[in-house]
Amino acid sequence: MTEIVVLAGGVGGARYLRGVREAAARRWPDGSGGSTAHITAIVNTGDDAWLAGLRITPDLDSVMYTLAGVSDEQRGWGRVGETERVSAELREYGVGWPWFTLGDLDLGTHIARTSWLREGEPLSAVVKRLQSRWPIGIDLVPMTDAEVETNVQVADETSGSRLMHFQEWWTRHRAGIPAERFVQVGIEGAVPAPGVLDAIEAADALLIAPSNPVVSIGTILAVPGLRDALRSAPARVVGVSPIIAGAAVRGMADACLQAIHVETSATGVALHYGARDGSADGLLDGWLVDTADADAVGQLDAAGITTISRPLFMTDLDASAEIAGAALDLALART
């Protein structure tokens, strides 16, 4: 059985995972619409937050809902057919963040998750229980069971600088306040969730989704032991550029890249991840850039990252599956 492991953030990661699932079903059909390959998604939990006494895991939910076919594709987040009656009540009581809406359907997931966490179950077990409701065909695993929360350091007139939760910076301020740096609070004591290191070790292909390289993939890679596991794994590591022609395909990755002084370009992100055989902590064996960035191929090849240029806009399932298929080809090709 082919083992595929994907590192993924939220919406971009979710669409890519849908493509990976479809690509696998085409390459290794099981005769009933699915695939004989086994796919594990290691998902960022740095965007997680406690809100109104509930544990919110935006990236895990985006991935689960998208793969289950119940996500709101037009809005880009949450459940389709969502309503906000509970949130309106919470606002009346002054509870929660007024700029962060909890949909009613979504709250069902938050309440279930929180009740299981409060009973002492680790997040990875909770995610298993939640996804058992949906036949998504991919094992979702949080990067860690520890509570790691990404904070953003921003300039502050009185105190020089201060930290705010990533959600406040991202959702409330739309990443409009210049970030000085990102701090993954709690990451030092975190360990990869059960199954993460085993999956990486056993993988035939290690894929990096075109998610935010700083606050999604960067946070996953910051879990102690995880980057080393990828570097020493037998499978090849292949990423897809989240940057096309110098701009983030979705989200506000440029604001994040700026903060860590990485150029917003397909090349900049690839060199930031690094060549596995080149730099001290490099990861990448392969990299996909859009045809608009074809001129990056030579430089990255020379840097030790086998780079292919092809259309990278995930306009529909077919496009996503073809992109994922190209990444799988590159990962599985033994030269």
Added chain:
Amino acid sequence: MTEIVVLAGGVGGARYLRGVREAAARRWPDGSGGSTAHITAIVNTGDDAWLAGLRITPDLDSVMYTLAGVSDEQRGWGRVGETERVSAELREYGVGWPWFTLGDLDLGTHIARTSWLREGEPLSAVVKRLQSRWPIGIDLVPMTDAEVETNVQVADETSGSRLMHFQEWWTRHRAGIPAERFVQVGIEGAVPAPGVLDAIEAADALLIAPSNPVVSIGTILAVPGLRDALRSAPARVVGVSPIIAGAAVRGMADACLQAIHVETSATGVALHYGARDGSADGLLDGWLVDTADADAVGQLDAAGITTISRPLFMTDLDASAEIAGAALDLALART
């Protein structure tokens, strides 16, 4: 300022409190529709439960919603215009009690309450914050800040007998399983919530709502120190019979009375509460029975409980206000 204290359970207590508020506004008008009297309701919390990680307080909510004018009068519980989208999700995840529906609007209250409790606030402070949203004109105080949960002991084929949460017995089984006894788990260590004893001591009138005498009023009276405070308070204690012509006006009080071997009658309940000057732990100075139970007057008067018969069906606000007014008259009359 006239100080009125009312002991109350859920729906019946809520309607009675609405009557007390109206009666006070008629007797002591403040010129703007309200009253110059100050009303404190000491509310049963024995029906409370942890459900799906949320703290549910049915009686406090029934009272708050009813007094706020947002309760569902037709259904008899919850908020008017309620929906159940979140509950449907929770059922899909297998979370909560499938026989206990959490409405979406109601969940706003539960989430707010739980988040404040989790932050360490006592229930009495939480209730203050919740009711500050609604201009209800009555101070709601839980009987205690401690977690006291009424359990019902029922016969069990295998183990002889077992305990179930009151909500399971009441809501799931509609009180259809014979109760052997009621156990207020946690009551020994409970103390009256802040303000309860002071309010009783300072009261000009102490009223007992026509709530369930066993699991609502009985539970309040079981909080250590509360019954003694009523017995030694300077004000007169006047109750309204929840039983009319041998039947409970609402709820399933007969099933509760049976379990504690009290006759389901206006007389039975009055003698169960006891005459303040008569029995060792009696409470009542006065008692209101329905005209259908007029023949109880002589016996109860003889037992030391000044009893009046009058119509007791709280068919509308006016009827409730007149009943409450009669109770106030009896409490405030100094002979």
